[in-house]
Amino acid sequence: MLKQRNANAVAVLTFELIIGSGMFEWIPAWLGRARTAVWIPLMVYVAVAVALSQIMVYLVCQGRVRRAQAVTVFDALLPQQRVAEALNVLMLLVFLVNAAMVLRMAIHLIKYVALPDTPVLVLVVLGMLIPLQLFFGGFDALLRYELALFWPTVIIGVLMLLLCLEVSDVANLLPLWPISWRAVACTLPEILYLLPGFLLAAVYLPVFHAAGVEAQPMRGMVLGGVLAAVALQLLNVAVVVVDFGPFEGAALNWPIVEAVRMQHGGRWAVLFLLPVLSAVSSAVNLYLYAGYRIAVFHTRARRIWVIGPLMAAVIALSVIPESFEQVSRYYAPVVEGMGGVLLGIVIGLWMWTVWKGGVHAG
């Protein structure tokens, strides 16, 4: 029968790794600084994303050749196992914090749109039932969940976004050229917020390579996934700018939800939760399962002894902050900082591997 871990799945998974929570909560911050010149940091982001994705594929293929039994590219490529373990633990922390952050933000959105009075803990536990169920099915079950929901989610999401253009004003995109390059330059560090998804590639791509997906198709599919995700991000930014303009767009918490709400007397905002919830559950599953893989690889503990503490940690991290602002204030810098360090090490590892001559990986 057709293999579950095939090249098409790589493209979809890459898309989901990059798109993250699908809430696009970063748009106001970008618009706040770069205004209508937001396309410039976006293009920088596109370049970074494409480069990082190709670096990751290169490292995965190198790692497979050197050490087949590895959970991430770090322990596949680094000669010092202790260093690799330390980096993996760091990555595990990033994944857990990011999973908690995504979950808490989604709950904030749900409370804002639909259930203002429901306790956060109840919603968090409700949300964690999905990964709990999938974990017992293993990675393939998780992958099937992601793949089965992918097309319906994308189609509904994109259709709703396109419908948002009904009240758009293209003049809001002007001026295209930045008034202040300094402001645009200040937006560039925000790119780090969008990059932790690439760390997931360090965990998931080796699985596909081990399952027989060759380097060339993987490279193509990863590139396809990255470009599709970036196109969706561009569409979202464009919708916000043409609907609200850069100033109003920067002042809103959830500009995409507000854009949807503007159509048809606010009826569709709740329906927009369907693609958002699907994307959020995908992101939480992927971060949590990546953490689980690392934890199991290093502890060799039984499944139940790993799943329990990991889930408890994510639930606790989601519930502890009192407000959405606290989540942004405390968790975002942690994710950006540690994620940035890890991605820097990935790039260093790539340079080192290239300098050493690499291993022909097909």
Add this chain to the structure above:
Amino acid sequence: MKPTQQLMQQLHDAYDIVVRPIPSSGLDVVFISTMVDLTRVEERLLGPLTRNPSKRPGNIERWLRDTLQLGELRLTRDAREAALKLLDGHAVICFPKGYVLVNVQGLQRRLPEEPAAEMSIRGPRDGFTESLDTNVSLIRSRLRDRRLVIQTFEFGQRTRTKVLLLYLEDLANPNIVHEAVQRLRRVQVDGLLDSGGLEQWIEDNPWSPYPQIQSTERPDKTISALLEGRLAILVGGSPFALLVPTVMVSFFQTSDDYSQRWISGSAIRIVRIFALALSVFSPSLYIAFTMYNPELLPTNLVIQLAATREGIPLPIVFEAAFMEFMVELLREAGNRMPQQMGQSFTVVGGLVIGDIAVQAGIVSPMMVVVVGLTALGAFAIPNYEAAFVTRMIRFPMLMATSVFGIMGTLVFALLLVAHLSTLKSFGVPYLSPFAQLAYVDWLDTLVKGPTQWSVLRPATYWSPRAWQLRRRGGWRG
């Protein structure tokens, strides 16, 4: 002890065991009168033997072959084996050194009829019966391929039910065949009376409410499955074939989809998918829209709904649960009643109870409409088991919606997808081909593509050997 006595010792002295001594030959013919074709016994067995009584045979088997002109003769010395064959409808000729077994089976068999639960508008009208031989002949008459493999198993220490595993040698995935054989070998039951019992033994996840094996009464559906590389399991005494592996979309396909033009077939399938959505979601969405998110509906409709609920004492959730329960009750009662009575009871019961409930002010008229739509949606699903699960899923979804509103519906739907993602049927993901992104198979899922475009066998089940034979009708013969 004489062989006849040994044989009789194996079987308790039942009224239908007949022992007929053949005069002056020393032979006894034993058979069970309720299991054999008595005309055949008289004309082919007893007649020739009594007409040649004096020829005391040296080689008994050769003599019997010459005398009886029957091909199906077997010699054994084991009284237990002879007794078991007797129970299979054989006649046993006892002679001093052993037994000769003659197949004179003659059970009453039902003729193939159109399956009541799987009606077809344009497809063939015959269905499987309780007889394995009839069922195999229905398949063989349409599938004249020498590569059709039929493996035989016997289950039930007491019922000794014969089970057949059928597959096309060059199309079935060897891994799936191996898995099926292994699972069948693990079955240990005292008695196996129908395919439903076997299904529960060999399915992947007994804790899931979803059926992981497709059952059908239609030979054409079975052959279509075999041509896709799937396996069929026939159980003696059951008119249902089990088809494995099974994916979720196969429960929404009917043989009519393939008989009609592809546009009509696709339209009907889309109707069925809507029926599924209607059946699962409509009560929950009604509750969500009226209780939690009335802003999602047009204002006039909201006012109308509020007006119809005026004076209803029950909360809307109880109203929905009550009506859903009533529908299930009527359906179950209708199933258990005699056929003619059951249908009218269900229709009249539904109308009367619905009308009286509305008049008594227990439920709103809109709720009756919603519940009616839900029931209709479930009945449009072609497979009984799938329709049943769909109906049952509504209740927990109703509860989730009543607590969390439309969020509850959405999260419950995602939980369902998560559950379905964990399911497999003989190694094939239940959500295939969506979960494997086997795009080439998507043309025969929610819609049915033009026949000219569907020339490839489904990738969902393919085996490495079938890869070369993927083109339907284009493989080497």
